[in-house]
Amino acid sequence: MTHSADTGFPAGIATGIGSMPGTDPREAGRVALGEVALPFLPELPGRGVGADLVGRTAGLLTDLPVDFVHRTYRLSAAPTAETRRARDLLRWDLDAIEECWERAGSPGGVLKIQACGPYTFAAQVELRGGHKILRDHGAVRAVTESLTAGLHDQAADLERRLGVQVVVQLDEPAIGAVLDGTVPALTRLDPIAPIPVEQIADGLERLGAGLGRPMLLHSCEPPRWDLVRRLPSFGCALDLTLLTESGYDELGALLDSGRVLAAGVVPTADPGVDPGRLTEDLVTRLHRLVDRIGLPRSVLREQVLITPTCGLAGTGIRWAATALVVATAVAEGL
Helix, strand or coil: CEECCCCCCEECCECCCCECCCCCHHHHHHHHHHCCCCCECCECHHHCCCCCHHHHHHCCCCCCCEEEECCEEEECCCCCHHHHHHHHHHHHHHHHHHHHHHHCCCCCCEEEEEEECHHHHHHHCECCCCCEHHHCHHHHHHHHHHHHHHHHHHHHHHHHHHCCEEEEEEECCCHHHHHHCCCCCCCCCCCCCCCCHHHHHHHHHHHHHHHCCCEEEEECCCCCHHHHCCCCCEEEEEEHHHCCHHHHHHHHHHHHCCCCEEEEEECCCCCCCCHHHHHHHHHHHHHHHHHHHCCCCHHHHHCEEEEECCCCCCCCHHHHHHHHHHHHHHHHHC
């Protein structure tokens, strides 16, 4: 395992994106700790409200309670049953990963945690009046500050419990809509304006600085290079199956700058191919990609993490484990 000099994020190994199938945090924890060199805190959205990406992150927020109204998360004036449930689930997850960690004999010195980024959260969650948080720049700042504090507390708790270094992944699947001004509004007559990329980059960099830990920005959507290039302290997690030739120069610039790439290459559903053959195919594809970009193959060992293309919640635990085994084999094959 190596660490990027620019971001401090581990590289040359494999990890998961975060979400896992099922509802048992101990079963998911055993897989997340046992099959990859960069273990991660599993997310189990199959448990329902409070366990999905947005609800789980709501449980991290300090002093910003969230309700669940008409299938939508909404800020609340006081703690609600949904807030308590989200926090209970997080607490159970931390207890489960601690138990798995102890049973595994403390397998490593780094653990990755994940949360919904502030802009996707603000695009999904409503203010009490029904408008998206995104419409209120002051509310967006409050969410960012609250998330920073909540993540800092969770990271410190895990570092204390497990004796590890925590690294942090922010999931921003809606960042393209935020940048383009296409987030659905309360009414079509009152659209939500796009947020300038410079403003988003500044907010994310401030969040990362407040956490003081290695950061990774993830999205399963096509990469927004206009944002990526403005986040020098972040590594970048991409679904490489969405990369087109027009993005080769941007990807080359990312790696040439010394930053970490979490390369999403392993399918999230069983492709019906022998895992050994799949591993060889993925290693070959990555070699060809860096050859095409014009960088030495050594960057794959020094600056690249191998991951599934996205989260694994939609598959079964058997393929989830196999996908992580394949990711590890690909990293070793590079």
